[in-house]
Amino acid sequence: MPFxxxxxxxxxxxxxxxxxxxxxxxxxxxxDAVEAVMSKFPDLTPTAYHAIQAMLxxxxxxxxxxxxxxxLGDIVHLNFGISSSEYPAPVSTILGETIPWxxxxxxxxxxxxxxxxxxxxxxxxxxxxxxxxRLLPALMFLQAIPYFFLALILxxxxxxxxxxxxxxxxYGQGLVPGWHWDFISSAVYHSLLxxxxxxxxxxxxxxxxxxxVMITTIGEDYVLAAQAKGLPNRRIVYTYAARNALLPxxxxxxxxxxxxxxxxxxxxxxxxxxxxxxxxxxxxxxDDFPLTQAIFLVITFAVLLANLIVDIVIVLADPxxxxxxxxx
Amino acid sequence: xxxxxPITTTPAQLAAPPRQLGRWRRLPxxxxxxxxxxxFFVLAAIIGPMVAPYDPGYQNPAPxxxxxxxxxxxxxxxxQSGQDVLSQxxxxxxxxxxxxxxxxxxxxxxxxxxxxxxxxxxxxxxEVLLLLSNVVLVIPxxxxxxxxxxxxxxxxxxxxxxxxxxxxxxxxxxxIRAQTLSIRNRDFIxxxxxxxxxxxxxxxxxxxxxxxxxxxxxxxxxxxxxxGTSVALAFIGLTNLSSWSLGTMLYWAESQQALQLGAxxxxxxxxxxxxxxxxxxxxxxxGIDELGNPRLRxxxxxxxxxxxxxxxxxxxPVLHATFEQPERTPSRVAAFLRSFSREAYLSSPKRSEAGR
Numbered sequence: 268m269p270f271x272x273x274x275x276x277x278x279x280x281x282x283x284x285x286x287x288x289x290x291x292x293x294x295x296x297x298x299d300a301v302e303a304v305m306s307k308f309p310d311l312t313p314t315a316y317h318a319i320q321a322m323l324x325x326x327x328x329x330x331x332x333x334x335x336x337x338x339l340g341d342i343v344h345l346n347f348g349i350s351s352s353e354y355p356a357p358v359s360t361i362l363g364e365t366i367p368w369x370x371x372x373x374x375x376x377x378x379x380x381x382x383x384x385x386x387x388x389x390x391x392x393x394x395x396x397x398x399x400x401r402l403l404p405a406l407m408f409l410q411a412i413p414y415f416f417l418a419l420i421l422x423x424x425x426x427x428x429x430x431x432x433x434x435x436x437x438y439g440q441g442l443v444p445g446w447h448w449d450f451i452s453s454a455v456y457h458s459l460l461x462x463x464x465x466x467x468x469x470x471x472x473x474x475x476x477x478x479x480v481m482i483t484t485i486g487e488d489y490v491l492a493a494q495a496k497g498l499p500n501r502r503i504v505y506t507y508a509a510r511n512a513l514l515p516x517x518x519x520x521x522x523x524x525x526x527x528x529x530x531x532x533x534x535x536x537x538x539x540x541x542x543x544x545x546x547x548x549x550x551x552x553x554d555d556f557p558l559t560q561a562i563f564l565v566i567t568f569a570v571l572l573a574n575l576i577v578d579i580v581i582v583l584a585d586p587x588x589x590x591x592x593x594x595x
Numbered sequence: 596x597x598x599x600x601p602i603t604t605t606p607a608q609l610a611a612p613p614r615q616l617g618r619w620r621r622l623p624x625x626x627x628x629x630x631x632x633x634x635f636f637v638l639a640a641i642i643g644p645m646v647a648p649y650d651p652g653y654q655n656p657a658p659x660x661x662x663x664x665x666x667x668x669x670x671x672x673x674x675q676s677g678q679d680v681l682s683q684x685x686x687x688x689x690x691x692x693x694x695x696x697x698x699x700x701x702x703x704x705x706x707x708x709x710x711x712x713x714x715x716x717x718x719x720x721x722e723v724l725l726l727l728s729n730v731v732l733v734i735p736x737x738x739x740x741x742x743x744x745x746x747x748x749x750x751x752x753x754x755x756x757x758x759x760x761x762x763x764x765x766x767x768x769x770x771i772r773a774q775t776l777s778i779r780n781r782d783f784i785x786x787x788x789x790x791x792x793x794x795x796x797x798x799x800x801x802x803x804x805x806x807x808x809x810x811x812x813x814x815x816x817x818x819x820x821x822x823g824t825s826v827a828l829a830f831i832g833l834t835n836l837s838s839w840s841l842g843t844m845l846y847w848a849e850s851q852q853a854l855q856l857g858a859x860x861x862x863x864x865x866x867x868x869x870x871x872x873x874x875x876x877x878x879x880x881x882g883i884d885e886l887g888n889p890r891l892r893x894x895x896x897x898x899x900x901x902x903x904x905x906x907x908x909x910x911x912p913v914l915h916a917t918f919e920q921p922e923r924t925p926s927r928v929a930a931f932l933r934s935f936s937r938e939a940y941l942s943s944p945k946r947s948e949a950g951r
Contacts, residue, residue, distance in 0.1 A: 281730045407877045416866035423854045529737030
């Protein structure tokens with residue numbers, strides 16, 4: 268599989284560039300992590316400055332190159348340092364607590380939106396002007412509304428006024444996270460409204476793209492040939508047209524992941540959801556360098572990995588891509 | 596000459612040039628609505644700050660003007676500190692639209708440049724540019740913006756515009772690259788190359804015009820992304836909070852609990868303005884798509900034969916026969932015009948050649 272190998276190499280290089288940028292950007296920024304810690308503990312005397320510096324690993328001795336090399340080494344060992352805002356918790360521990368929240372909620376909601384949008388798009392494309400097509404303008408309006416605006420209004424109406432859903436947070440108060448029914452049901456209950464907002468704001472995009480590709484695909488000769496053979500419509504739609512129209516959709520899926528991450532951050536702020544987006548905003552506002560850097564890396568890595576998976580799926584699904592790549 | 600025209604028409608009939616009218620009428624309804632809506636906002640952005648009844652930042656100390664509902668003096672009511680919501684809205688539309696358009700222009704130019712160049716040069720250059728796009732693409736825009744703007748001093752919009760544009764091009768570049776790749780193998784490109792056209796000429800007159808609808812769609816999408824992201828950033832509070840954009844309006848409304856206090860006139864107008872702006876862009880985008888690809892049009896606008904609407908699955912064989920020889924129009928203008936036509940869009944790339 269030279270294609271996949273090449274993609275993998277690209278993603279490794281991309282990851283390296285991201286890591287390098289990640290190393291330099293915070294160092295080019297004004298703001299001091301040590302000062303941030305010291306301001307939180309007013310009892311500390313100025314002599315503690317160097318001690319904190321050493322603990323956080325920001326003022327490491329040696330040249331910038333030396334720091335860079337040891338930074339790369341730390342990353343390989345998943346050693347992201349110690350958070351200054353939630354001192355003395357290690358960054359990796361904090362990340363381990365927050366990532367599952369985001370991954371579960373946003374992942375599920377995105378996959379639901381993708382499948383729902385694709386199926387609706389197939390229907391709208393096949394029966395252009397039918398009921399699924401009439402849904403589009405309304406869905407496009409929902410998509411155009413600023414996400415947080417819609418989320419806040421839903422939160423106000425459904426949670427504050429009607430009490431159908433809980434107000435923010437990831438699980439009920441007083442519950443200890445763990446694999447027991449009370450906690451899981453509470454977490455699911457708390458995730459319904461955020462997931463719903465993500466689905467209804469993103470489904471239109473998938474639907475529109477699929478509809479348009481579908482309509483173009485239906486005009487292809489092989490679809491006409493299939494109709495001429497007298498194949499049933501169902502078979503033509505799903506086996507002939509939709510299968511081919513799905514490829515651009517899949518590519519779009521890989522590209523959209525960056526936007527999914529962005530949406531997730533806003534969602535978590537609106538719903539005070541204990542995920543990685545809320546953590547990022549908190550880390551930035553409290554000048555927590557190690558945590559900010561680590562969150563960046565995690566998001567970057569997740570998006571790269573998802574893109575690689577999409578590449579693999581495309582190659583598996585499209586013999587033409589395989590053929591093209593074999594030539595290059 | 597006048598005597599030769601016995602069937603004179605009324606001035607009203609003469610006033611409407613039939614071709615212009617036809618062109619506008621032939622536009623898909625979605626594009627018309629989108630363009631009209633967008634035009635309204637552009638107009639509001641241009642004259643809004645001039646006709647705004649109050650200074651958006653002026654805090655009226657009168658106690659009955661704190662969180663006052665819509666009235667004759669304040670058409671959209673006032674904020675908690677007695678500021679006029681309508682004035683803020685009018686000023687905010689300009690600031691938000693200004694930022695979004697600038698981002699859209701810069702980012703789309705970058706997209707076309709990178710996408711077309713990558714696909715056409717192929718080989719190493721393609722991979723290098725794709726790698727560059729990937730790198731920018733994998734750094735999700737919003738987190739990076741949050742980090743950058745969290746540290747940078749929050750004055751002016753320049754930093755936001757540059758970072759948004761600098762992060763907004765790879766999406767379009769990849770889509771345009773993919774489209775260029777599929778166009779590249781078509782016969783008319785081969786024909787252009789056979790006739791000795793330079794690469795830059797093929798790019799400028801064959802490749803780019805053939806994806807005008809895609810580029811336009813990309814521009815509209817980028818503007819949409821810029822509006823959404825800038826408003827979201829302002830909502831988080833990572834912007835110049837002393838300026839009046841739609842995002843800062845929402846920030847203040849949210850931070851001062853407008854929704855909980857029931858002050859819908861404070862929170863809903865800016866959100867609705869952003870939503871309508873976005874909707875107009877999406878409609879315009881769909882309209883552009885449908886102009887370039889008539890198959891995407893509503894079934895209701897399709898011609899009826901014997902009371903039955905033509906389904907997209909039934910292309911007429913006659914039409915099919917015509918676009919087997921699309922290379923008969925060597926003129927540049929003709930080629931450009933043809934790129935808008937149904938044939939140019941519907942002719943399928945030669946799969947066998949793509950896989951050769």
